[in-house]
Amino acid sequence: MPKMRISVLFVLLMRASLVVCSEKEHSLANKHLFKAIEDKLYSLNKGRGVWGPQPSELRAWTSVYLPSLENNMTSVACRRDLVLMKLALDHPRTMWPLRMIDSWGKLSDGILWGNFKPLGNYHECLETSSVSQRYDVKGKYCAVSYSTFGLKKFNNTAKKGEPLRIATFPIPMGERGYSTCIPSSCTEEDLKATLVDVLEDPGVGVRCHTKDQTPEFLAGDIFVIILLSFLLMLIVVASVADVYINLIDRQTLRTGMLRFLLVFSLRTNLKKIFHISEKRPPGTIACIHGIRVLSMCWVVYGHQQIVNFTFFTNLFFFSQKTRSLFFQIIINTQLSVDTFFFMSGLLVSYGALRKVQRRGRLDVIKFFVHRIIRLMPTIALVCALNATVFRYFVSGPLSHHFDEAVRPCRTVWWKELLFVNNFFTSGGSCIEQNWYTAVDTQLYLIAPVLILSLYFDPVLGRAILYVLSLLSVLSPAMIIRYYDLPPTLIESVQGQIVMEEYRTNVYLMPWCRAGPWIVGIGTGYLLFNLRGKDIGLTPFQAVAGWTVSVFLALSVLLGTWSYQRFDNREYYDVMTQFFYGGFHRTAWALAVAWVVFVCHTGYGGAVNAFLSYPAWQPISRLTYAIFLTSFSVQLMMAYSLKTGVYYEHTTKILETCGSLFVAGVVATLASVSVELPALEFEKLFFRKSGH
Template identity: 40%
Template sequence: MASDFQGNVSRGVLQMVDSWGKLRDGYLHGTPFVLGLGSFSECIHADSPALGIKGRYCSVFSLDNKTRLRADADAKLRLAQASANVDIGLFTQYGTCIPDACTEADMEESLRIALDGRKKVTVACEALDDRPQFTSGDIAMISFLSVMLAVMATGTAADVYYRAATSSAPNLGVRFLLPFSAYTNLEKMFHVATESRPGVISCLHGMRVLSMTWVILGHQYVFDTLFSVNLKHLQKWTNRLVFQVIANASLSTDSFFFLSGLLVTYGVLKEIKRTGRVDIIMYYVHRIIRLTPPIAVVTLFLGTLFRFLASGPMAYYVTSMYTICSNKWWFDVLYVNNFLAFNETTNQITDCLGQCWYTAADTQMYLVAPLVLFPLAYSPAKGKILLYVVTLASAIIPAAVIYVNDFPPGSLIGGDENVDNSGYQKLVYYKPWCRMSAYVVGIWAGYIIFKQDSKKLHLSPMQVVSGWTVATFSALAALLGMWSYNQLIVEYDFDPMTQVLYGGLHRGVWCASLAWVVVACHCGYGGVVNDFLSHPTWQPLSRLTYSIYLVALPLQLLATFNLKDLVYFSHIDKIIHALGAVFISIVAAVLLSLTAEAPILGLEKLIFRRPGRGEDKPKPISPEGNKGHDNLAFTNDMTEKVDVEEENVIMDGVSSTLGEEAVTQF
């Protein structure tokens, strides 16, 4: 191209040529399908005023045309095949730079002609001045966020005013505005209670935060690993035993299923003991009110404004995500994505919020939980028999599905074409009946803690040591037991016995170990473990885990979408990136909670009065001592303030598991 301009070559033109993607050094050691990304920044900033052109960066994707013989493939696109066992012809990506006078369609058509049908080609281009066009959905989202910001500002101002003007009480209209107060909501969000309270399982705070951090770390190893310059070196980095902490990180979701089952059980049984009944309608309505608004806000943001945040060679993924979120947002909002979002063609789940398969599965188990909990409450003998049957079924069902379909015994990070990982994901990993063992163990733990109530649990030193020993080795067996099979290059074929035993039992065994930790810590046998998990500093992050859960994965994807070059894979880099993702997710989670979670919880308490609430007398406290308390929207006069730590909170599963107080009362 530069030679075509002969003596009139400008610096801008040379920059366009220089920014072209070239076969990089160490190509055979890195990502085989990325020939070279080129220099995105140099291309889009290339400018030749004399010729009136600027640079336009294009990502070119080529896929072998299966209707043509493989022998017809262009030899130039297989230059690495002669020297290594690397097939780069099936799918390739490279970056190039063209004058902005040319369009995506022009580039695509020229490549189709040059390749003469040997490859299917698509092109995604971006210039410095290119910006996505605003749609009606974008404008609606901006309007919604603006209205919410205005309401929060007004609610905060009213809250500050009525705190100062203690001689007057807010009227009904202002009471419905005060739940939006950022002042009070931030105060409650970051409140730390240092004193212990009956009915509070304080060790759940630390367990919840650590499990969420584990989820984020596991995801961090997935997203940009395929774009590593040392991809061929991954086997060395990932075949060690300790890497099973990452390779088997799916157990972190079982931790949340366990916590959900525990808190729902304990909450329902405590409510029945206190009032003699459970409002079954509010049992379901409450969950919808608490979980749906944050999911809806994140989904709508991803389906509108999210695409404005990405730029670079990988930004084309945003278009795909934008399309999915625009068309399939209701999968997540209606909690059906674990059934409807699986794409039969790509064998991938294609809903907007991929992590919300968990919310869907947990909600489905929450819906049927009363069928087990009510017999436990009203007829304990029959209820325990039913729970034994359900426990047995929770192990048999996944084992049977795995054995019949010849699936791997767990989620594997590698394997050859004979390992049906996608089938396992579809029929086992996402399905509630194959994941309910963790939830059922949580029900057992919640029932045990409820029956123990305030009575002292007496265990001998030998029983305590035995309990901790068995729990530790059981957890390690579940976490590390797949080491021989769960590697990038599998050296052993799993046998039917491993499929059945590990596939059916490992999630329940993992959660049984967690159950011992919770019961031991709650009953005074936790020692330093309880001191660590129950430390008050976990509380603020524990309240935010639901919002963190919703925003972390999109933020991690956004970081990948904004990559300008390939990355170098190392464990230290992944840990640093994960910690960065945790910090940014906390900031985003605070904003989401202030917008769509805390105000909804406040409005719910104003609108709905559940049975027995009128009997609870709030403690009068001084205005100076209301740290972590509700504002005046929830008072009958200026001296009655309700402590959020002491009020009766419905424990509804995910909202309690992923962000509410570890309070175990209705």
């Protein structure tokens, strides 16, 4: 046990060092510091056969962890505390400098397994404090990021094969970095000035945290907090009024001016969300609830794989995992978005055709106004929360990454509200996944033309549908071939630049994502025409339909297995590039369309019983709000980590469950505060205007 303690102390002290103060005085202090460290190391390990570093090697370690006393840019207060740190190291019973050194992000186990970012011990650094009556030296945690690998000055003083040199070999993914703990009197500029000189990297980044550091309240923060307080007040007052009306049993009060307040009633809105109906109203596509919830879980699970990707401590192990067949389910979670496109087209078509049949016309103005009222309030709320309040729930060494992720919410939030964020990608996006809503809204613009033509002139409507279906397949195929892009979001085949080209030219474009939506329009039209009819599927037809559906789904899901790996270097062939790139999204939608078709017409069997189970209904009503808030929740959880993440499938499943639960709570609050009240206001307005 004593040997272990001595070895641990030796490892801690090996990293510790300070460089010279200034001119002769600081050179003398520096010499005494190294002499003290060297004497302590050799006195502890004398006769034990334990290797000890030479002073030149200690200087090499010092230059990457502490500001240099030789640098004229180092502040006076920082120099003073660095000297105090040296003096404290000479005292045998003083622990605070050792805790500071112990909290440094040093070479970790598994560096050749992908553990590239030693984050150190965040709380140990911040809780470090001297007990001197004259000076109070506190710890300041600093995260260092750099991009070059020359490190000429450092490597000239360090032997080839030393741990830090090994830790800085070219890393294939993510930024390079480590952490350190310095006296709180030292500034980010003090440390950065030293690192720029040592690492010869003018782009080196330093982000520091102190124990008493709190985010600064900005004008936007105050405005959003006031807005949230006002909404809370409305909810409380409306809820009290709702309960009071029921207690005195005077329902006539709901018809007066009070009805505009009661739209915020928590009691009423929660009942709408969590109501479970055992009965199936005629014409309802009940299986949609299960498909919607499962697709949403798939989206969140896919996002959970990447939110803390660069902080995996087994990055190369993750690369190996991508070779498995099971991983294709994870890496192809983008198909869940195509499922949502299909459901959007299905519900728009089916619902609008029924309205046209009842009223003999389609109110196009109300059609578009409903879309805006349905989507925009929740988007605006999430943008406001991302830009302001959410950052107060994130702390730790990675918190600055969250600030960078939500910075577009303060500058380009308008792209989200105008549904054009898929076209204007420069400057980032406030709600990264909200490109789907933009594309879906752009497709929504042509929905009246399709619906009215299908209802009043079926021949023309079907012709338009067939032409659009063909174009939705040819458009991505031709664009992919023209720009020589991968058939889908294949990782690491051509690198990040090509993936960004694919996103810009194919993934975010409505004409390339229209296939599943058009399949949904056609499926809705088919179900509308089959209402009340017995289609009379034979067993052979049912088996054939399921066989084709499963074959299409598996072909799309597993079709890029030979390419869809992070360590793959094979190039995709032209046939895969053209046919898979153009048809795979439509093929996936056709597979889902079959499931909806047989479930709705009574031939779904156990599949229909599962997807139509009433318990899906409450979560299904929250999927839109969960979709908008889940990624922000995942980012907050990821960037609140205090250490790296060891990647395993079971860990990711548990993280996904946690993200879904927290996102569900946030989504419920968003729904009862803005989403449902906005829809109720819409009903009151159109009812009053006679629409």
